[in-house]
Amino acid sequence: MSNIEEFRLETRQWLETHCPASLRTPMSEREVVWGGRNATFPSDDAQRWLQAMGERGWTAPTWPRSYGGGGLTAEQNAVLQEELRRIKARPPLYSFGLWMFGPVLLEFGSEEQKQRFLPPIVRGETRWCQGYSEPGAGSDLASLATRCEDHGEHFLINGQKIWTSYANLADWMFCLVRTDTRTKHGGISFVVFDMRTAGVETRPIRLISGDSPFCETFLTDVRVPKDQLIGPLNGGWEIAKRLLMHERTNISAEAFGNAAGLDLIETARQFVGLREGVLANTDLRARIARHRMRDEAFRLAVQQARTGHGRSSSAATSALASSFKVAAASLNQERCELLLECLGHEGLGWEGEGFSTDALRATRHWLRSKGNSIEGGTTEINLNVIAKRVLGLPDPV
Amino acid sequence: MSMTPDQQMLEDTARQFFAERSPPGAVRANRTAGRSFDPTLWQQIGELGFSGALIPESHGGSGIGYRGLGLVLEAAGRTLCASPLLQSSFIGAAAVLRHGSAAQQASLLPRIAMGELTLALAVDETPHHHPENTRTVARHVDGGWVLNGRKRFVADGDSASLLLTLARIDTAGAESDALRWFLVPSATAGVTRQRLHTVDGEGFADIEFAAVDLGADAALGTASPTSWQDVLDVACIALASTMQGSAEAALALTLDHLKTRTQFGQLIGSFQSLQHRVARLHVDLQLARAAVTGALDELDARGHVTADPRLHRLASLCKALCGDALHDVSNETVQLHGGIGMTDVHDSGLFLKRARVLETLYGTSSHHRDRYARLAGI
Ligand SMILES: Cc1cc2nc3c(=O)[nH]c(=O)nc-3n(C[C@H](O)[C@H](O)[C@H](O)COP(=O)(O)OP(=O)(O)OC[C@H]3O[C@@H](n4cnc5c(N)ncnc54)[C@H](O)[C@@H]3O)c2cc1C
Numbered sequence: 001m002s003n004i005e006e007f008r009l010e011t012r013q014w015l016e017t018h019c020p021a022s023l024r025t026p027m028s029e030r031e032v033v034w035g036g037r038n039a040t041f042p043s044d045d046a047q048r049w050l051q052a053m054g055e056r057g058w059t060a061p062t063w064p065r066s067y068g069g070g071g072l073t074a075e076q077n078a079v080l081q082e083e084l085r086r087i088k089a090r091p092p093l094y095s096f097g098l099w100m101f102g103p104v105l106l107e108f109g110s111e112e113q114k115q116r117f118l119p120p121i122v123r124g125e126t127r128w129c130q131g132y133s134e135p136g137a138g139s140d141l142a143s144l145a146t147r148c149e150d151h152g153e154h155f156l157i158n159g160q161k162i163w164t165s166y167a168n169l170a171d172w173m174f175c176l177v178r179t180d181t182r183t184k185h186g187g188i189s190f191v192v193f194d195m196r197t198a199g200v201e202t203r204p205i206r207l208i209s210g211d212s213p214f215c216e217t218f219l220t221d222v223r224v225p226k227d228q229l230i231g232p233l234n235g236g237w238e239i240a241k242r243l244l245m246h247e248r249t250n251i252s253a254e255a256f257g258n259a260a261g262l263d264l265i266e267t268a269r270q271f272v273g274l275r276e277g278v279l280a281n282t283d284l285r286a287r288i289a290r291h292r293m294r295d296e297a298f299r300l301a302v303q304q305a306r307t308g309h310g311r312s313s314s315a316a317t318s319a320l321a322s323s324f325k326v327a328a329a330s331l332n333q334e335r336c337e338l339l340l341e342c343l344g345h346e347g348l349g350w351e352g353e354g355f356s357t358d359a360l361r362a363t364r365h366w367l368r369s370k371g372n373s374i375e376g377g378t379t380e381i382n383l384n385v386i387a388k389r390v391l392g393l394p395d396p397v
Numbered sequence: 398m399s400m401t402p403d404q405q406m407l408e409d410t411a412r413q414f415f416a417e418r419s420p421p422g423a424v425r426a427n428r429t430a431g432r433s434f435d436p437t438l439w440q441q442i443g444e445l446g447f448s449g450a451l452i453p454e455s456h457g458g459s460g461i462g463y464r465g466l467g468l469v470l471e472a473a474g475r476t477l478c479a480s481p482l483l484q485s486s487f488i489g490a491a492a493v494l495r496h497g498s499a500a501q502q503a504s505l506l507p508r509i510a511m512g513e514l515t516l517a518l519a520v521d522e523t524p525h526h527h528p529e530n531t532r533t534v535a536r537h538v539d540g541g542w543v544l545n546g547r548k549r550f551v552a553d554g555d556s557a558s559l560l561l562t563l564a565r566i567d568t569a570g571a572e573s574d575a576l577r578w579f580l581v582p583s584a585t586a587g588v589t590r591q592r593l594h595t596v597d598g599e600g601f602a603d604i605e606f607a608a609v610d611l612g613a614d615a616a617l618g619t620a621s622p623t624s625w626q627d628v629l630d631v632a633c634i635a636l637a638s639t640m641q642g643s644a645e646a647a648l649a650l651t652l653d654h655l656k657t658r659t660q661f662g663q664l665i666g667s668f669q670s671l672q673h674r675v676a677r678l679h680v681d682l683q684l685a686r687a688a689v690t691g692a693l694d695e696l697d698a699r700g701h702v703t704a705d706p707r708l709h710r711l712a713s714l715c716k717a718l719c720g721d722a723l724h725d726v727s728n729e730t731v732q733l734h735g736g737i738g739m740t741d742v743h744d745s746g747l748f749l750k751r752a753r754v755l756e757t758l759y760g761t762s763s764h765h766r767d768r769y770a771r772l773a774g775i
Contacts, residue, residue, distance in 0.1 A: 265775055279775055286763075289770035293714050294684055301687030307399060323680045386679055387672035391652055396667040 007076050011083050018052040019089050020045035027090045028261075028361070035093050036127025037171050046090075053092040054123035060098055063106065068119035078307055096165075097121035097128040099250040101174045101192075104243045108190075108231040117192070129195070130247075131161040131175035131217060132240070139381050141176070142185045142237060146219060148177035155191065155229070157199075157222040163375075167202040167215040170195055174243075175219075180234050190236035193224045209367035210350075245318045247376045252302060252324030261365060262358050264288065264335060268342045284341065291334050298327050319390040322382040329372035329379055336366040400468075407465050411472035414445065419478040421646075421744045424598055424751075427479060433555055433600025434479040439512060442480055449510025451490040457507035458490075463696035467638040467689065474642025477751050479599050481515040484553040487635040489516025492561055492578060492628045495701040496618030505559075505580075516580075517557030518632055519548040519604055526760040528563060528629060531576055533606060535564040535616070542616060544579060544587075544609040552758060554602030555592045558583055561628070562606075566620045575620035578628060585609050596750040627705075630712035632759050634692045637715040640755050641682070641689050644723040647730045647748040648678055654734055671733060678726050685722040688715035710772050713765035720755075720762035727752035 022045045031042040033050055041047040053059050056070060061077045063069020072080060102121050105114060120126040137144040146159025157177055167173065172194055180187030193200070199222040204212035231239050268288055272281050279285035305320055339362050340347040347363055349355030373379040387393045400408070419438055427434065442448055450466035452458025461469075466487055473482055490509050493502060493516075508514035520528055533546025544564060551560070560581040566573045581588060587609035593601040618624060652675065655666030665671060692711040699708070727749045731738040738745040756762065 265773060268775065278771060285770060285775055286766060288775055289766045289773070292773060292775070293688075293717055293766065293769055296714055297684040297688040297691075297718055300691040301683060304399070304687055304690055320683075323683050326677075326680050327684065380673070383673045383676040384669070386676040387669075391672075391675060391679060393652070393655060393666040393672050393675070394664045396663050 004075060004079060008079050008083065011080055014056075015083055015087060015089065018049070019087060020049055023049050023090045024088045025090075026088075031090075032094050033092065033124070034127055034166070034169070035095060035124030036169065037125070038169070039124065039127075046092075049090070050092040050124050057122055059093050059095075059124065060102060060118075060122045063102065063118065063122065067106075067114050068122035074307075081306075093124045095121065095124065095127065096130055096170075097126060100130065100243050100247050101128050103246045104239050105230065107242065108239050112227070113230065126172055127166070127170045129164050129167045129170035129173050131164055131167075131173045133163045134160060135162050139378055141240070142188065144176055144178060144188065146175070146177045148179050148189060148191065148224075150179075151223075154226060155224045157191070157193075157219050157224060159219050161217040161219070163205075163214050164202070164217045165214045165375075167195070167217045168204050173200075173217070174230075176236055176240055179236075185237045186234055188236040188240065189233055190230045190239045191224055192228050192230060193222065197222050197224070199223070207368070208370070209364045211364070211368070241318075244377060245321045248321035248325040248382070249317070251376050252321070252328040262339055262343075262362050264292070264339055264342070267339060271342045271344060271346065284338075288338055291331070291338060294327075295331050295335070298324075298331055301327075319386070322377075322385040322390070325376060326379050326382045326386070332372050333369045336362070336369040340366050400464075403461075404465055404468060407461065408468045408472065410445070411447070411469040412475065414441075415472050415476045415478050419473075419476050419480075421477045421747050424477055424479070424747050428598045433553070433598070434481070438478075439480050442482060443512035447482060448486045448512040449490075450486060451494060452506045452510045456502060456510065458510040463491075463634075464690075464693040467635070467693040470635060470638040471642035471645075471689075474639035475646035477643060477646075477747055481512070481517075481553055481557065483635055483639055484517045484557065485509060485512075485515040488518050488628065488632045489559070489561055491631040491635075491701070492516070492518075492617065495627060495631075496578060496624075498614075501580075501614060501617065514559060515553065515557045516559045516561050517551055517553040518628075519551045519554065519560045519562040519581075520629065520759070521550050522546070522548055524549075526758075526764055528576070528626075531563050531565050533562065533564045534567045534572065535577065535579060535611075536567040541613050542579065542611040544581065544606045544611060546606050548604045548606075550593070550595075550758075551602050551604050553600050554590060554604055555600040560588075560604065561617075563625060573620070574622045576622070576625045577620040578617040578625055579611065579615050580617060581606070581609060581611060581615065585611070595754060597747075597754045599751075599754065627708060629759060630708050631696070633712040633716040633765070634689070634696065636755060636758060637685075637689050637719040638693065640719040640723045640752075641685055643748060643751060643755070644682055644685070644719065644726045647723075647726045647745075647752075648675065648682065650744060650748070651675065651726075651730045651733050658735075665733075674729060675733075678722070678729060681718075681722045681725065685715070685718040688718045691715070706772060710769060713760075713769040713772070716760060717762040717765035717769065720765070723752045724756055724762070 022043060033041055033046050057065060057068055058070045058080065061070035061072045061080055062074065065071035098121060102118060105117055132141060134144050134146060146157065146161065148155050148157045172192055174192045177189055177191055178187055179189040199220040201218040202215040204215050206212050268279055272279055272284060274280055302324065343359055343362060346355060346359045349360050349363060351360060418441065446459035447469050449458030450461040450469060451463065453460045470483055470487060493505050497505065505514065522532055533548065536543045546564065548562065560583055562579045562581050563576055564579055566575045566577055583590065587607045589605040591603040593603060595601045655671060656664060658665050692715045695708060695711055730745045730748055734743065734745050737743050
């Protein structure tokens, strides 16, 4: 038996023992485990599952063992993911640390910083948030103005971040700050700090979907120890861009729409009805078919990118990340719109009696999905990236 | 699956060969010469091992496999190269490999691999693709078959030596619901071919079968209501590989123009409204490419087994996605070139014309969306 087949068997056995049956079912948004100091779990099983996976390093399968990761090769990780999908296991942990901060820390952090920050991310003990956007710096992120001054012993930070997802629930922030006002991109640094530090204040913002997953974050005379600068002073922009690539890739791999909920085809059949064995509304049927086909092709593309190692220079990966982000955003928005259309009046409820829980959830998802083409870099900005970086089109003079 | 180093090398070789030996302008040369393809070119394609790519070495082929030949077809599609590669080396060889008896394989495959025997798929009978409504009829007689009917828009029908023909089985005077593939030598008495002049200048023909006497060995595989379908799936996947190549080349042509044409003192490629249009086409093409790769890998993974729903699904998926992508790219190619794109000396028109032919062949995107929808329970 080849090594990889042996690995598959071992993995299968391990998962059989450690993945509780209750976690082999679809997960609603409320059941997501985010970890952190104030972690909440929807069940004891969910806690046990995170603990088992975290101890084995399989929340971060390809990170080195010395930082708590699983130390798996890409091939082994592919097998692990296949086995997880096979038993329909829920992800043990959602985490900006795993998806965004960890990968750049591995690349740009000092040995001491990796030892300090990575293992708690793997075990789900620290929850991170992303301090990038500011009121005056959205798409033009590099125009950010949050000041960070050298005060000898420490840095002192003053400014404001906005749209900081889950800042009110996070333990630590990775944050872009201005350390030099004379140059734009070359005056940005990448720092991290504990959200309990004096001078950090968060105010949740309410979204059109009724939820408040993101915040305004005010930073007033926040003292940050010098060893919490990641990479060189004024060298933050490179790290910032690399992190965005990881964010976009991850957003696409998770495809927004993995959010459990109503199945589009089932809902269409049930609410719109059939005529001669196919969906009665032929126009809607055609649009659903078109959507499903693009969706299947997108899933194939993600799968191929994951297993492909032929042409994965970091430039290629970054180019792919923008394409995937554009596709994933439009597919999820389309799916939510189609679902709403299938539901008819049933899809127009906000809360309360007269609407099923599933339908109410679909309506909220639909509203939330409008952010997909904004978060992580807007669709327009990603199209700019594709046009310039991938297709080599010129800037105006 | 990612490409193996062999496949990578194959792709490089194929792209270079077609770019040098048969650039898009060769379409005009063929048109002037009044021929649908260049026989010397076909011989060179054979020498490179491309015409025997699907065929195992034991039968004189190079055994490169579906994905490998798909890469070659894509390269040919990039330059709009006309040759029997698609019809004979991919579809024809696959049909014989998947449905032929040992004897049929032994006698046909080596000659297909050499390129001396060429096949063409004769399936459609009406302006739209409805293979289940096939009216061409094969009647079983002592020691053989008698074929009657008419096929339309047969690609390579003007030149192929063997017509891979779908016919309904007539048992004792009653038409059954079973269809079967037949290999009809085009020189047989009772076969008439009418060359068609299509917009893309390729070698299409209408074909009439009037009481054509065939031997018992003309029938391929078994008669069944379903088992013939995988040949059409293979045809769609092969076509999609070609279309993927044509679409990417048309986009590349357009990008070159955007990077060199100046108006208002700016390169027109710096206009964001144009950048976003081509960037979206690029994303569409990536999805189309993933569908083609997925389908070719599926063919390789399963070997030459016959029909199954997953193959039907993937075939319709890639035919429809490549059809849509090529349709949109070919329109934008003309539009973004402006006036020059409307002229016959420019290649835009060649891509546009070929695009519509390939989109229509073996089912439009809309046909395949409908089929996919049925398979998915929509
Ligand atoms: C759900 C959600 C979660 C988020 N989470 C976080 C987070 O955790 N941390 C964080 O830092 N940020 C977060 N963001 C912020 C997000 O990154 C920004 O909203 C985004 O980058 C856009 O910036 P903006 O809102 O200032 O819009 P603007 O940049 O003002 O854009 C307005 C419009 O103009 C368009 N536009 C701008 N520039 C161009 C151009 N050059 N060419 C063409 N069109 C252009 C945009 O595409 C958009 O349509 C989140 C946003 C959302 C919606």
